[in-house]
Structures are given as structure tokens and as C-alpha cells.
Amino acid sequence: MQRASNVVVIATRRSPDSVSIAQYYAEKRKLPSTHLFTINCVPQEEVPLVEYRDTIEKPVMELLRQRGLELSVDYLVLTRGVPLRIREGGFSVDGALMCAPLKRPFNTQPTEANLNPYFGKNERFSRRKYGFYLATRLDGYTMQHIRDLIDNALKAKRANGVFVLDLDPKRNSGGYRTINESMRAAAKLLKSRGFEVILDEDEAFVGAVRDIIGYYSWGSNDHKFNVLSYRSLRFRPGSIAETAVSTSARTFRFTDKGQSLIADLIAQGATGVKGYVSEPYTAALCRAEVMFDLYTRGRTIAESLWAASPFILWKDLVVGDPLCAPFA
Known part of the structure; x- marks a missing residue:
């Protein structure tokens, strides 16, 4: 334990x-x-x-x-x-x-x-x-966001929520294709176990979804990225997330410049999020089917996000209470 x-x-x-x-x-x-x-x-x-x-x-x-x-x-x-x-x-x-x-x-x-x-x-x-x-x-934009991160980890319990997997159909070559396929594999696995899943394979960037328990997208690397849609997502206590964005954890200070930040997802209630402080290459990104499979089998935030990460001693950073495990 x-x-x-x-x-x-x-x-x-x-x-x-x-x-x-x-x-x-x-x-x-x-x-x-x-x-x-x-x-x-x-x-x-x-x-x-x-x-x-x-x-x-x-x-x-x-x-x-x-x-x-x-x-x-x-x-x-x-x-x-x-x-x-x-x-x-x-x-x-x-x-x-x-x-x-x-x-x-x-x-x-x-x-x-x-x-x-x-x-x-x-x-x-x-x-x-x-x-x-x-x-x-x-970490997060504000002290309140960080306290909420801690409180949400303690409030987290097994509950109905939606898994959002937002592919970019235009990212289908080389390492990019691996990430899209990883999201498809995660959707198939989660659906087979009875979870509610939104697998978006259209070009539009998904927004305005509530009660998210798991999230994976291309963030600002999506060809149709919309910052308002990104900031309209709302997460349940105990939710985990990843975005295929090279510098998503470069800062936890608010900025509208550069790539999308995981700090936005924290502000919107995400309880565990993986990001990168500088270019990690697609090979280093979380494998969606691994992170969501392990998390829903009862592993902690730290275990699920790190066990889904192919590399250590690299550019990766995980935000959240490592002990949070609502499916345990």
C-alpha cells in the first residue's frame, strides 16, 4: 500500500x-x-x-x-x-x-x-x-490552483467520468502516428472495460467537455487547436492528463505566448498531468493506453504517468500528488 x-x-x-x-x-x-x-x-x-x-x-x-x-x-x-x-x-x-x-x-x-x-x-x-x-x-498558476490540486487528490474517488482522446488526423507520419495509434488503443481498451470514451478523429479541436477523468490531445500542436476550447475543458477530482506538446511544462506562469501549457489543465481541475520542460521528441511522450490502463487498474498518479513514459533522466515532469489513486 x-x-x-x-x-x-x-x-x-x-x-x-x-x-x-x-x-x-x-x-x-x-x-x-x-x-x-x-x-x-x-x-x-x-x-x-x-x-x-x-x-x-x-x-x-x-x-x-x-x-x-x-x-x-x-x-x-x-x-x-x-x-x-x-x-x-x-x-x-x-x-x-x-x-x-x-x-x-x-x-x-x-x-x-x-x-x-x-x-x-x-x-x-x-x-x-x-x-x-x-x-x-x-505547481500551477496560483497558490489556490496548487491547493486545489492537493485537495482534489484527497477528494478523488472511483466515479463516472469521461475519457477524452483527441487525435489530429493530419499527424500521421513517423513518431506522430505512434501517438495517434496510442490514443486509438487507449479508447478501445477503455471502452472494452465499460468506460465512457470520446475518441475524436475529426479535425476539430474538442472543447466544452465536463467531468473529464482522463484526457490526451495534441494541445497546441493540433492543426485546429483553439485556445478557448482548450481552456473550456473541466476535470473531475482524480483526473489525469497528457498533451503531445514539447514545452507544456516550460513555465507555470501565465502567458499567451508559445505552446499550450499544462498549467491551464491544472487551473481547470486536472489532478495529475504530465508535461515537458524542453523538447522531448515524440518517443518520450506517455503511451495513452498504458497510462489509462494502469490508472484505472488502481495505480497511483505517479505510477501511471511514469510507467507510461519510455524514458527517465530526460525532459519529463509530472504534476500532482503521487499517492492519488481513485481506482485502487
């Missing part, structure tokens, strides 16, 4: 918001005081590699050792203010930190060293077994 003793939450003391979120999460999940870590990194979105090593990785790994949590903890939860991206190579801080025990090199192209040994596994994640942690993040 996944429980609070499997989690540490990490804040930077240089950001009152970061500390406040960590305390809110720790209180709601009844984390032991030893599982709340405060480090001294600068609250900024991007960090040089040397600074990441000195102010994030080193102190977190030392605290895990000092508190005897190195092997008993499975999940690291980062909070707003802890940097998102490592400047050299555009790697995700979350991905780097969770893989720190593996001591793998950073590769500018994904290689065998980046393959995720947990990919596709329908089993409880364990740091002892896999040798690394799973990281998630509590």
Missing part, C-alpha cells in the same frame, strides 16, 4: 510560497515532520547544472541519508519555487533528482541509458527494486 511514509516533500526556504505548499501538503497527507525537506535553492525556473548539483541534488540526497529514508521513500514531491529545468541540455530538475541514485550521465539524445525500467509495469513502484525514485511536483 502507498502511504505518507513513502513520500518526502521538498521546498526551498527562499520562497515563502514553496514552504507554504509543502506545509499544506504535509498537513493534508499527515506526513511525519522528518519527511518535510527545506533546501536553499534560488526560486527560478532554470538553474545551471553546477547550481542544481550543489543546491538541490546534494542537499536532498544528504537529507534522505541523514534521516534514514534513502530506501524507504519511493516518491519525491517538489514544490513551486524549486527550479524546473537545468540550463545545460534543458533536462528536467525533477527527472534528474529522481534518478540521482543511479549516477547516470546526462545524454543530449535519449539512449539505452535513458530507458525507463518501470515502463509498462503494472506493479507497485519501489525505490528498493528499481534503484531510483518517482518525482512529482505541486
Whole structure:
């Protein structure tokens, strides 16, 4: 069983918001005081590699050792203010930190060293077994959105909701085709198990759907993307989502410039969302049939989104409470 003793939450003391979120999460999940870590990194979105090593990785790994949590903890939860991206190579801080025990090199192209040994596994994640942690993040446009993210994870229960899979029929070559086929496979699987599914294979971008429990689309990469439609989606507590967008987690500050952001989906009630801090290539994107299959079989947000991800130590970032598992 996944429980609070499997989690540490990490804040930077240089950001009152970061500390406040960590305390809110720790209180709601009844984390032991030893599982709340405060480090001294600068609250900024991007960090040089040397600074990441000195102010994030080193102190977190030392605290895990000092508190005897190195092997008993499975999940690291980062909070707003802890940097998102490592400047050299555009790697995700979350991905780097969770893989720190593996001591793998950073590769500018994904290689065998980046393959995720947990990919596709329908089993409880364990740091002892896999040798690394799973990281998630509590972030969003506003403090209220982040508190809602935590509250929605606690409210989540098995309930009727709709799965929305919005293909782009024009993206049918190379790696793009893989993502469309992944959505089709997910729709078939979910329907066979009695879930309500909207599989949209038309050109129009889907909007104005309520009670979403699972969502996957091309976001702003859809040829018919409509930002108002994207922002009209509404999610149930316990919902998970992914968009095939290269820089969907590049920032959690509101902007109308650049590609669509997962922060919009968080603002609209999504409880667990995967995004990317820089170009990951389509090969790194979640496999829709894996993430939704595992989640509806009772795996947690962290397990479902990371087990659907082919790579680790890459550009990936998962937002949400790692323990949320409404179908468990």
C-alpha cells in the first residue's frame, strides 16, 4: 500500500510560497515532520547544472541519508519555487533528482541509458527494486490552483467520468502516428472495460467537455487547436492528463505566448498531468493506453504517468500528488 511514509516533500526556504505548499501538503497527507525537506535553492525556473548539483541534488540526497529514508521513500514531491529545468541540455530538475541514485550521465539524445525500467509495469513502484525514485511536483498558476490540486487528490474517488482522446488526423507520419495509434488503443481498451470514451478523429479541436477523468490531445500542436476550447475543458477530482506538446511544462506562469501549457489543465481541475520542460521528441511522450490502463487498474498518479513514459533522466515532469489513486 502507498502511504505518507513513502513520500518526502521538498521546498526551498527562499520562497515563502514553496514552504507554504509543502506545509499544506504535509498537513493534508499527515506526513511525519522528518519527511518535510527545506533546501536553499534560488526560486527560478532554470538553474545551471553546477547550481542544481550543489543546491538541490546534494542537499536532498544528504537529507534522505541523514534521516534514514534513502530506501524507504519511493516518491519525491517538489514544490513551486524549486527550479524546473537545468540550463545545460534543458533536462528536467525533477527527472534528474529522481534518478540521482543511479549516477547516470546526462545524454543530449535519449539512449539505452535513458530507458525507463518501470515502463509498462503494472506493479507497485519501489525505490528498493528499481534503484531510483518517482518525482512529482505541486505547481500551477496560483497558490489556490496548487491547493486545489492537493485537495482534489484527497477528494478523488472511483466515479463516472469521461475519457477524452483527441487525435489530429493530419499527424500521421513517423513518431506522430505512434501517438495517434496510442490514443486509438487507449479508447478501445477503455471502452472494452465499460468506460465512457470520446475518441475524436475529426479535425476539430474538442472543447466544452465536463467531468473529464482522463484526457490526451495534441494541445497546441493540433492543426485546429483553439485556445478557448482548450481552456473550456473541466476535470473531475482524480483526473489525469497528457498533451503531445514539447514545452507544456516550460513555465507555470501565465502567458499567451508559445505552446499550450499544462498549467491551464491544472487551473481547470486536472489532478495529475504530465508535461515537458524542453523538447522531448515524440518517443518520450506517455503511451495513452498504458497510462489509462494502469490508472484505472488502481495505480497511483505517479505510477501511471511514469510507467507510461519510455524514458527517465530526460525532459519529463509530472504534476500532482503521487499517492492519488481513485481506482485502487
